[in-house]
Amino acid sequence: MQAPTRAPRRAAFLLAASAALALLAACGSGKPPPNISLAPQVAPAADTQALAVQPVQWKRSQPGCSADCPSLEVDSVAFPQEPRLTALVDHALATMTGLDPAAPRPYIDLAEFEPYYWRTAQRGYQVVLKAAVLRQAGDLAVLQLDSYQYTGGAHGIPATQYLNWQRSRNRVLSLADALAPGQRPAFMQALRQAHAAWLETNPDARDDRAAYDKLWPFQESENYALVDDGVRVKYDAYSIAPYSHGQPELTIPYAALRGVLKPEYLP
Numbered sequence: 001m002q003a004p005t006r007a008p009r010r011a012a013f014l015l016a017a018s019a020a021l022a023l024l025a026a027c028g029s030g031k032p033p034p035n036i037s038l039a040p041q042v043a044p045a046a047d048t049q050a051l052a053v054q055p056v057q058w059k060r061s062q063p064g065c066s067a068d069c070p071s072l073e074v075d076s077v078a079f080p081q082e083p084r085l086t087a088l089v090d091h092a093l094a095t096m097t098g099l100d101p102a103a104p105r106p107y108i109d110l111a112e113f114e115p116y117y118w119r120t121a122q123r124g125y126q127v128v129l130k131a132a133v134l135r136q137a138g139d140l141a142v143l144q145l146d147s148y149q150y151t152g153g154a155h156g157i158p159a160t161q162y163l164n165w166q167r168s169r170n171r172v173l174s175l176a177d178a179l180a181p182g183q184r185p186a187f188m189q190a191l192r193q194a195h196a197a198w199l200e201t202n203p204d205a206r207d208d209r210a211a212y213d214k215l216w217p218f219q220e221s222e223n224y225a226l227v228d229d230g231v232r233v234k235y236d237a238y239s240i241a242p243y244s245h246g247q248p249e250l251t252i253p254y255a256a257l258r259g260v261l262k263p264e265y266l267p
Helices: 007-026 083-095 110-120 184-199 203-207 209-215
Strands: 054-061 071-078 124-137 138-150 157-166 224-227 231-234 247-252
Touching: 007 184, 054 209, 071 083, 071 110, 083 110, 083 138, 083 157, 124 203, 124 224, 138 224, 157 224, 184 247
Parallel strands: 071 124
Antiparallel strands: 054 071, 124 138, 138 157, 224 231, 231 247
């Protein structure tokens, strides 16, 4: 069973990414940055009820490189009707780069990140950044943002950040906003129960539960998505399981969250 050598670094990285999301979302009443690298130059869709989504896809190699070239791939989305959300996705994906959360990032979006990456990447490096809409329901658009970074070694490092966007208020819906007053302990208890059920399917945990719990204890998380079948919580690699388990994903059914979530966020 592999020890969680990278867990502190990756947990800190996700905290940095979450902080960046919150910071940009808090400025929801302001204007988006003028250079939104993900936003295509198109007119808004006529239907303002459904959130129009446009794919943004490209893959590039380091200019002037001929062998074992660093690469950068983007498979994302833009929102012609809501440039603020487009700007947020662009900024958040740029934030989900770099393996040292303490290091300053001299870029604010993908347009600025790309030239920085070409200047600093070594041979064989790979960065893949993705964003997709998981669900649209009424006033909410739920997105999943993913990054994968390979900088040498046996494997790359993935990360995932969920974004629950409240359209009417032009903001990210934090977990505290979605929960009924005083219900955070009840939510975390429901998450703990989902984790316990997940452990029953985990062969490493079944082999030696005491050792597993010591190496990979339960962790609270606010990386949540309001999806069709419940509240989904995704963990980083090395957080509650070895790398071989990927990024563990827990789902709390909505039936277990009545009285815990605010009524408007229950189906």
